Amino acid sequence: MPHTDSIPAPWTDHPVRPLGDREFEQIRDLARRTFGLDLRDGKQDLVTARLQRLVRAGGFHSYHEYYRHILSDSTGESLLALIDALATNHTAFLREAAHFDFLRQHVMPELARRPSVDIWSAACSTGEEVWTLILLLRDALPSSKLRVIGSDISRKALATAARAVYPAERVGVLPPAWRDIGFVKERGQPDLYSVKTSIRTLATFRRLNLIEPVPWPIQFPVIFCRNVMIYFDPPTQAKVIANLNESLEPGGYLFVGHAESFSGIRHALEYVRPAVYKKPIGKRGGSCQKS
Numbered sequence: 001m002p003h004t005d006s007i008p009a010p011w012t013d014h015p016v017r018p019l020g021d022r023e024f025e026q027i028r029d030l031a032r033r034t035f036g037l038d039l040r041d042g043k044q045d046l047v048t049a050r051l052q053r054l055v056r057a058g059g060f061h062s063y064h065e066y067y068r069h070i071l072s073d074s075t076g077e078s079l080l081a082l083i084d085a086l087a088t089n090h091t092a093f094l095r096e097a098a099h100f101d102f103l104r105q106h107v108m109p110e111l112a113r114r115p116s117v118d119i120w121s122a123a124c125s126t127g128e129e130v131w132t133l134i135l136l137l138r139d140a141l142p143s144s145k146l147r148v149i150g151s152d153i154s155r156k157a158l159a160t161a162a163r164a165v166y167p168a169e170r171v172g173v174l175p176p177a178w179r180d181i182g183f184v185k186e187r188g189q190p191d192l193y194s195v196k197t198s199i200r201t202l203a204t205f206r207r208l209n210l211i212e213p214v215p216w217p218i219q220f221p222v223i224f225c226r227n228v229m230i231y232f233d234p235p236t237q238a239k240v241i242a243n244l245n246e247s248l249e250p251g252g253y254l255f256v257g258h259a260e261s262f263s264g265i266r267h268a269l270e271y272v273r274p275a276v277y278k279k280p281i282g283k284r285g286g287s288c289q290k291s
């Protein structure tokens with residue numbers, strides 16, 4: 001009996017012309033305009049690897065045909081699928097742990113007297129950052145009403161975040177006490193852990209494109225926006241920092257990824273320590289521009 005994996009699916013057996021330079025330029029331009037992704041020279045192989053499944057599945061014979069289809073698809077579904085395929089969703093629980101230490105030691109005492117605390121995890125990917133924040137907040141601010149808003153552009157990543165079920169080895173990096181408070185084993189699947197309802201109810205997920213103006217009037221005392229600006233070019237980074245600045249309370253903190261630097265970008269935030277910035281108190285905080 002043949003192994004079913006060896007039978008080609010109907011859509012895999014037609015030839016697709018390799019991604020040419022002009023087609024790469026078209027997709028690069030589309031990705032930059034729609035969600036800020038800066039596909040630098042030499043990323044052709046990456047684009048091919050991430051898009052060829054969609055090109056084949058759609059029955060297209062070239063990347064140009066596929067590109068034309070995205071432009072003509074008035075539902076926007078094809079563009080969403082392109083974004084899902086091109087976005088890098090790598091994340092982890094307790095990623096860049098120094099941020100959580102700083103948050104607990106220096107920021108939580110400032111928030112301790114508030115009856116309610118809302119934090120924004122911008123570009124939260126599959127949710128690990130959101131659950132880590134909630135577990136820390138619950139520990140540090142047991143009597144405050146808590147909410148973490150997780151946003152991302154990728155519909156697929158957000159669906160995983162909202163499902164909130166993770167392999168045991170990913171959850172295993174958390175302190176055992178947090179694991180017990182936050183997770184239960186999935187019934188019949190010992191290698192999977194599910195976020196408990198008491199924790200889930202403290203999170204809200206929302207699809208949001210960081211290169212567009214923020215759609216809410218809320219200002220947060222803390223925003224995490226980590227490991228996404230690294231994919232943007234400097235003018236887009238400046239625009240995103242300006243948007244985030246508008247959403248920070250005076251005195252509020254912005255956490256970015258440790259590999260991300262604001263050097264060369266003029267902005268209204270104070271440097272606190274590597275990958276942590278603060279909005280000065282008493283200033284409206286103007287826009288950020290490349291210097």
Ligand SMILES: C[S@@+](CC[C@H](N)C(=O)[O-])C[C@H]1O[C@@H](n2cnc3c(N)ncnc32)[C@H](O)[C@@H]1O
Binds near residue numbers: 088157211225
């Ligand atoms: C590498 S993950 C970072 C996840 C998490 N913040 C962390 O540091 O572990 C980057 C995320 O940014 C999202 N992203 C990329 N461009 C975006 C945009 N324009 N607006 C919102 N999210 C975006 C991707 O979908 C992806 O989930």
